[in-house]
Amino acid sequence: MSRTIPLADHRTSRAAERWETLLAGAPGVTAGAPLADTRGRALKDLRISVTDRCNVRCVYCMPKDVFGRDYPFLPQSALLSFEEIARIARAFVSLGVTKIRLTGGEPLLRRHLERLIAMLAALRVDLTLTTNGALLAKKARALAEAGLGRVTVSLDALDEPTFRAMGDTDTPVERVLEGIDAAVAAGLAPVKINAVVKRGLNEHAIVDLARRFRGSGHIVRYIEYMDVGATNGWRMDDVVPAAEILARIDREFPIEPVDPNYTGEVAERWRYRDGAGEVGVIASVTQAFCRDCTRMRLATDGRLYTCLFATEGHDLRSLSRAGADDATLLQAIAAIWRARGDRYSEIRTAATPRSSKIEMSYIGG
Ligand code: SF4
Numbered sequence: 496m497s498r499t500i501p502l503a504d505h506r507t508s509r510a511a512e513r514w515e516t517l518l519a520g521a522p523g524v525t526a527g528a529p530l531a532d533t534r535g536r537a538l539k540d541l542r543i544s545v546t547d548r549c550n551v552r553c554v555y556c557m558p559k560d561v562f563g564r565d566y567p568f569l570p571q572s573a574l575l576s577f578e579e580i581a582r583i584a585r586a587f588v589s590l591g592v593t594k595i596r597l598t599g600g601e602p603l604l605r606r607h608l609e610r611l612i613a614m615l616a617a618l619r620v621d622l623t624l625t626t627n628g629a630l631l632a633k634k635a636r637a638l639a640e641a642g643l644g645r646v647t648v649s650l651d652a653l654d655e656p657t658f659r660a661m662g663d664t665d666t667p668v669e670r671v672l673e674g675i676d677a678a679v680a681a682g683l684a685p686v687k688i689n690a691v692v693k694r695g696l697n698e699h700a701i702v703d704l705a706r707r708f709r710g711s712g713h714i715v716r717y718i719e720y721m722d723v724g725a726t727n728g729w730r731m732d733d734v735v736p737a738a739e740i741l742a743r744i745d746r747e748f749p750i751e752p753v754d755p756n757y758t759g760e761v762a763e764r765w766r767y768r769d770g771a772g773e774v775g776v777i778a779s780v781t782q783a784f785c786r787d788c789t790r791m792r793l794a795t796d797g798r799l800y801t802c803l804f805a806t807e808g809h810d811l812r813s814l815s816r817a818g819a820d821d822a823t824l825l826q827a828i829a830a831i832w833r834a835r836g837d838r839y840s841e842i843r844t845a846a847t848p849r850s851s852k853i854e855m856s857y858i859g860g
Contacts, residue, residue, distance in 0.1 A: 530590050536789055538592060539759060539790075540791070542791070542792045542858075542860075544793065544795045545597055545600075546604050546605045547599070548568050548600045550604060550666070551627045551664045553663070555720055557854075573796045581615060585618060588620060594621040595623070598624070600857075603634055609637050616641065623644055625648075626649070627648070631678060632677040635674065635678045636680075639678075648675055648687070657700055660696060685714060692720060698735055701744060716775035724852055736780070738781070741765060750766060751765065753773065758789075762777050763777075785841050
């Protein structure tokens with residue numbers, strides 16, 4: 496069954512041609528019917544980047560020497576509006592998505608974000624957000640009142656010099672800790688805390704963070720330093736493997752493995768043997784988890800990506816702005832997912848070329 500796109504006009508003819516090709520052979524989509532990619536993975540998670548800007552310059556994501564004053568960030572006109580994001584998210588939910596994560600850049604920099612959160616909360620999904628915490632103390636209550644369910648806060652160290660070195664920032668670490676407290680007070684608990692570990696910079700913070708948050712109910716997830724994008728100067732030598740991270744914690748606070756909460760959970764779970772809670776590791780480099788990857792990413796300018804390490808995306812914004820109806824949008828998303836075969840972390844080596852990979856600050860983690 497071939498399909499023509501009921502587009503109001505063909506201003507974006509090249510994009511339209513791509514969509515025509517993509518949709519032409521695609522079998523019909525029934526909302527709610529299971530949708531699997533070429534590796535049998537279901538579409539369950541949507542990550543939405545609402546801005547490519549940030550108020551911090553983490554060395555593993557947005558090095559200041561690249562993302563300086565003159566960096567060509569996206570103009571406002573290129574960003575999806577909240578209405579466009581909500582419409583696309585609705586299509587994803589009808590295709591089986593049960594979890595939406597808002598990311599960036601730094602999502603709390605996007606003005607009136609509460610409006611978008613209220614729209615997405617109406618979709619009755621697990622709605623969460625990843626933030627660097629610098630603005631969280633001010634915004635936590637409004638986010639929760641708008642319908643946000645949980646937050647994940649990036650915090651790579653507790654001592655000021657290391658925290659500032661990792662984030663290349665003047666933001667004091669206390670500001671982020673106040674943000675976590677404000678999130679708890681607003682009912683966004685338990686808070687997940689993401690700590691990227693880079694050799695030579697913050698290994699010592701591994702046990703500090705465990706000591707600080709064990710018994711609090713919050714879960715620290717340690718992330719292996721990744722070769723995201725093409726600008727962070729990644730080397731395999733700078734990776735602290737998950738096994739070493741866990742060994743460091745275990746020496747101080749004995750831990751044991753715990754079964755995942757669900758298939759496709761990104762962080763591997765470990766709990767303290769003395770009952771003081773959990774930690775996690777996200778080991779994309781040494782223990783690839785592509786087999787169960789259920790995530791799609793929507794960039795702030797409306798391009799869809801099937802992998803964090805992708806080099807190319809699909810321009811959903813042009814389809815949407817050219818007048819495609821909901822059925823066509825649904826069809827387009829389904830066709831992309833069905834054709835998906837990504838498994839970057841399974842095939843990555845120290846020599847894997849990086850030049851054309853998209854930046855994490857644009858697509859969100
Ligand atoms: S590398 Fe790509 S396919 Fe593998 S887990 Fe990450 S996002 Fe998913």
